Amino acid sequence: MSNAFQTIVTERKCWRVTKDKNEVVWPPRLEAALIEGLEKYTPAESKSSRALSRFPNRNKFIARYIYETTGQTRTPKQVGSRIQQLRDTNAGKHILKSLSDRHLEMMHPTRGHDRNEGSSRGASPISVANSEPPSTPKTSHVYINILTDDTVWFPTTPHSVHSLRPEFPSSAAISSFSEARPLRAIDPTVAFTSGSSSPLISSFRVLCNERVVHVEQTHMQILPNAAPVGVVHYTHLVPQFWSYLCSCTDPTPYTIVQEIMCQTELSSSRISSRPLMVVYHFVNASPSTVPIASSSHLSPDDRALSDISADFDSDGDDFAALSAFAHSTGSGSPGSSNFSFSPSPSAADFSSVPPSPLDWTEPADIPWQYFPAPAAPKIPSVDTSYIDIFTSLGSVGTSPYGL
DNA sequence: TGCGTACATTCCACAGTG
DNA sequence: CACTGTGGAATGTACGCA
Secondary structure: OOHHHHHHHHHOOOOOEOOOOOOEOOOHHHHHHHHHHHHHOOOOOOOOOHHHHOOOOHHHHHHHHHHHHHOOOOOHHHHHHHHHHHOOOHHHHHHHHHHHHHHHHHHOOOOOOOOOOOOOHHHOHHHHHOOOOOOOOEEEEEEEEEOOOHHHOOOOOOOOOOOOOOOOOOOOOOOOOOOOEOHHHOOOEEEEEEOOOOOEEEEEEEEEOOEEEEEEEEEOEEEOOOOOOOEEEEEEOOOOOHHHHHHOOOOOOEEEEEEEEEHHHHHHOOOOOOOEEEEEEEEEOOOOOOOHHHOOOOOHHHHEOOOOOOOOOEOOEOOOOOEEEEEEHHHOOOOHHHOOOOOOOHHHHOOOOOOOOHHHHOOOOOOOOOOOHHHOOOOOOOOOOOEEEEEEOOOOOOOOOOO
16 A cells, blocks of 8 residues: 555544444455556546546445445445545645546646556555655565463474575565564564664555555654764554564464655655655464474574665665664664563554544454554563564665664 | 544546547 | 536534544
8 A cells, every 4th residue: 555545544634433333434455446446447438528537436436346345335325435535635636646646647648657557555546646756665575473371382482493484585675573462472673774864754555465554653862971872763553553463372373564764755755765664474383383493592692684786865864774673672682671562652652532443443353452552562571572573774885783 | 612533425527428 | 598417615513622
């Protein structure tokens, strides 16, 4: 999903609920379906010049699309009303402008754009709306080993379960590993270093079986006095959703997608740099699924992963490349002493009143337990029982952590 | 009580059709 | 040309908050 969608959702100040059913009218899931519908909608050809500014049957199409993808019924009139609201936001304007441009393109296919109509999300009008040329995020994958059965985990265990994932394509930059532990015992703080102190925005999507179930955005904080490692930007992984993940008996179907970009670009709605994308996967490393005999015992120095590159040019700033590694803070990592979890104050900026619709719309088969972001950690012990995943955004080959 | 926000409803202009 | 269906702008309403 696009940054525009995330912006739309995170900028919402409240969530209305229907009177009869007491459910949120436009939860992120439906919002996502609406925007997807907008993406997929292709206007019928028309000879009318007026039709260039109108989208025949669009709302109807979207209403049907929402029903087909979510099972929820929204009338075309509701869709139109919601789109009217979206037009009042910058992100919504970009979405609708891109749709309008595409419409124009169809009627006058002389502009020479190379459109891959309907081929993939990456080619969607949304993803190219703010970027010229389209900036495909460089994607890194981080695999987090977790134990789904608490009883087999002891906080003091020195063992690491090393599960490199060789199967994914080399272009998708990273494998990762961590000591396996219950999710609740993991500090979800992620940190990145760069040579610039430009404010960064971190946009999160949580996917479950390829469906977006949660989105949120955080302002990345800067760790003071981080020299000589550069400027350390850090944030909490999905602060509004982490507690829920921790309460899941099996979080492995969930994937967290983090996109990082400069705040200045986001606010100007013009993305000139290549955003950085990190995908966090949860891997069940319970003894039943990963034999303990296959575990590796690694020294901290062994844990550096191969570099991955992700251009992050920002007006000449020295965001250049990304290298990443994961480490156990019990092993004397560079940031461990300063990096015990401290909830990002920005999380509160995005809490909605009434609370997030995710409170309301979780599938009934998953017991939803919502905790406000600052109350998230249920970390038994800081020194040995959590993982920090440091990802360096430093210059190429100059990672402060010696990668 | 006034204001801001999200959402619903109303009204109007237009395209398509018979 | 009347009718119908539609999108979109304008307006109304409910709600929370200061």
